[in-house]
Amino acid sequence: MREKALLTNLKNVALVALLLSTSSVISQKKNKKDKDKTEQVTDSLKASKGKNYNDLVKKGTFKKGLFNTIQVKTDLYLEINDSLFQREFLVVNKISNVPMLVNEEGLNRGMNYENKIITFHKDLMAKKVWVKSSVPKVSSPVGDAITASVNANFSESIIEVFDIETKNDDSTSVVIKANKVFDGKQKSFNDILSNIGIGSSVKSELSYIESVKTFPNNIVVKSQLTTSINDNGIPSSVTIGITSNIILLDKVPMQARFADNRVGYFSEKHWYFSDNQQAVREKELITRWRLEPKKEDLEKYKNGELVEPKKPIVYYIDPSTPKQWRSYIIEGVRDWQIAFEKAGFKNAVIAKEPTDEDTDFDIDDVRYSVITYVASQKSNAMGPAVVDPRSGEIIESDIIWWHNVMTSLHSWMRIQTGAIDPKARGNKFTDEHMGEAIRFVSSHEVGHTFGLKHNMGASFAYDVESLRSPDFTAKMGGTAPSIMDYARYNYIAQPEDHVEAITPKIGEYDKYAIEWGYRWYANENEEHTALNNLITKHQNDPLYFYGEQQSLGTSIDPRSQSEDLGNDAMKAGEYGLKNLKRVVGNILDWTYDKDESYYETGKLYISAIGQWNLYNYHVLTNLGGIYLNPTVHGDNKASYVPVPAAVQKRAVAYLLKNSIALPEWLFFNPILDKTNPIKDTPLGPYEITPYTLARDLQYDILYKMLSDERLLRITENELFQRNKTKDNVFTVTQLFKTMRESIFASTIQNKSLTILERLSQKNYVDVLIVSANKLFEKTEPKKSIEIQENLSMPHLCDYLEESRMARNINQSFMKRVSEVTSDKKGELNQILQLLKIKRNSGNQETKNHYFDLIQRIERALNNTL
Known part of the structure; x- marks a missing residue:
C-alpha cells in the first residue's frame, strides 16, 4: 500500500x-x-x-509663451517648462459664440461658466504628466503639527493624464499632446454641457480646436464643440464656441481681506487650521482687485496724497457695441473714480475702446476685462468676475450687456417718471435720454465687478418727503446713497415738485464701501484695526447702512427691499399711486403710433399694474416685519427689532385701501376698450383679462398677508413685548379684526355687495381655508401666474447666486401646534357667525354669495374635526 x-x-x-x-x-x-x-x-x-523635439517643431507651427505651443495639422502640443510644474494655474472657460437655440435660453457670448485650479506634475518613470485639481480654501501655518493632517485631508485629485511625447534639447521641458481636453473628448478641463445644463455629450467627430494663442502668463484655446439636443421632439445639432484660458497664478497670493457683514462684498469661504485652536476658524475673503500703490509712491500714499495704482482696473468696450452708447457706458465706469479716491487712488478705473495699439486684443482673453455687448432678446445686464479663490483677488471681469436691456430702462422710466418728465413718455426716447439711463446701468454693473453686492437697505436712508425736494435730490445726487440698491427712478416726486435729479448715482455708501475694500495697508494688523474703526465711525449713520438682498414676497426686513424708495413704504406708495394714476390716464396717448397695433399699449399697461403690485409688496413687508441689524459684540445694537405696532397698523390700512379694495382706475378703464394687459412670453404675447388679473393679484396679496411665517412673527413679537403697553404691540387678533371689519363692511351694514366686494370676500375666505386646513384639505394654494416674474417691473442683474442673502430665520417648525391654526380657524368661525346672521340681507346675488361662503366654511371646519 x-x-x-x-x-x-x-x-x-x-x-x-x-x-x-x-x-x-x-x-x-x-x-x-x-x-x-x-x-x-x-x-x-x-x-x-515624431519623438524628436526638433522634428516636431519643424513639422508644425511654433509659438512661444507661457506654454510654447506646436500645432501639427489638427494636433495641438503644449511644451511645459520644468519651472511650471507644481505651480498653480486657473482654468477659465467662457462662451465665445452660440446658435439661436442656445441664445434663446439665455446663454451668450462672454459668459464664464467654469473655473478650476490645476497643477501639472511630471512623472519621468511613467513618462506621464499628471494634472491635479484642488479647492484651495484651506490654510494652516507652516511648521504646525496639524498641517500634515490638513495636507492629507484636503489633498489634490487627479483629473487628467498626458503622455510625454518628447523633451526639448536640454531636457528642461516636456511636450504633451493636448487635443483631448479641448476638443470635447474629455471633460477634465472643460465640461461645458454639464455646466450649462444640457444633458448630452459632445460629438467629438463634429468638434475641433479652432485656434490657440500663447502669452507670457496665459494661454487661450478656442474650440467649437457640437452636441445634439431635443427641440420640441426634433433632434437638433448645436455647436457652441468655447474659449479656454489657462492662467498662471502668482506664487504669493494677494493679501486677503476678511468679509464683514456690515459691508456688502461678494466673498470666498476659507477654513483656517492651527495648533493653538480649539475649533476650526471659518472666514470669508472678499473679492476685490489688487490695487496697490507704486513703491516710489508709498510715503505719499501713507500721508494721504492721491496716487495712481501700480496696476489700474481697465475695462474695454466691445467693438460690437453701437457707437451711440459707447460714451455713456464709458462714463458709467468713470463715475467710480470719485469712490476710489476715497481709497487713496486716482485714475484707478479706466474704460476705453480697443485701438490699433491693442494688437493682441481678444474679447475672450482673460487679460482683458470687457463690457460685452450681446445680441439677444434677453433684457438684462450682469457683472460677473474671475476670482483667484486662494485670496479673493479679481483677475478679470466681464460685464454682459444684453441689447434688450433698453426695453427695461424704457419701461422703468415711462412708468416711474413719465408723470414728471415729458422726455420719458414716448414709444422711443432720444439717444441722450436713453444714454443717461445706460450710464446708470453701466455704473451699477461695474460696481458688481469691483466685488460689491446689492445694498437693498441704502434707499431707506432718505426720508420720503426729501425725495420731493429739488435741493435735497440735487445735493445727494439721486434716489439712494448707493447705486448698488435697486432704487430705480424717483416715483415719489410729484409734478409740482419740479425735481430734476431723478436717476440713481454713485452715493455715500458706495464711496465708503470702496474705501473699506480697497484702501491699501502694509500688514494685516494695521488693516484690521483701520477697517473696524471705519465701520465704527459710521455705524449709526443710515447713509452707511448695508441691507442684505431678500427674496421679494418673503422679505422680513422692510428696510432692505428691491425697487423701493424712502423710509416709509406707505407714504411712498401713496405718492407712487398718485403718479401711477396719471400715467395710466395717459397710456393710450403716450403709446399712440398711427397704423400700429395696441401691442405697446398693452405692454405698458401691464407694467403699470406691476408697479402697483410692487408698492403692495413694499408695504406688506412691514406687517410682521423685523429690522435685521448686522451686529457685533460691543456695538450696543439690537440684532432683531420688531417693526413698531403703529407702522404695522398703517401697513394693513394701506393694503386694505389700495390693494384689497381693488383700484378701478387701474383695472377697469378706457384702455380696456382697445387692449388687455399684454405679457410677452416665449410663446408670444399673452393677454390677461382684467377681472382674471385682479382676482389673482388680490388673492396673492391676501395669501401673503396671512402666511404662517408672517403670523408667527407677529405672535412671537407679542410674546417678547408682553410687558409693554397695548399700543406698542400689534397682535394677530387685531389683524384679523381689522381685515374682517373692512372686507365685510357692507355685509355688516346689510348692503348688497358689488362684484368686487364679493370677490374680496371669496378670496379672503379661500385663503383662510387653504392655509388653515392644508394638512386636511385636498385644496392647494392657488397657482398664480407667477406674478412677480410676469407682471412686476423688469429686474436687472438679479443675482440669485449671491453668497449671502438676508438671514434665514426659521419660525415655521411644528406650525400645527402653534397659534396660527387656531387663529385662522377662529377667524373662519367669526365670519361664519356673521354670515349666518346676514344670510338673508342684500340682493339675490349677495344671498347666493353668502350661501356659497357658509357652505365652504362649514365644510372646511367640519373636515378638521
Missing part, C-alpha cells in the same frame, strides 16, 4: 512538474509576444508622433 501511494505521489509530482514546465514555456512565449507588441507600439508611436 505504501509503495502504491508512493508511486501515485511520484506520478502527481511528475504531472505537476510537467504542468509547471508547460506553463513556464507558455508564459515566456506570452511575455515575449507582449514585449514584441509593446516595442512595435512604441516604435509606431515614435514614428507617428
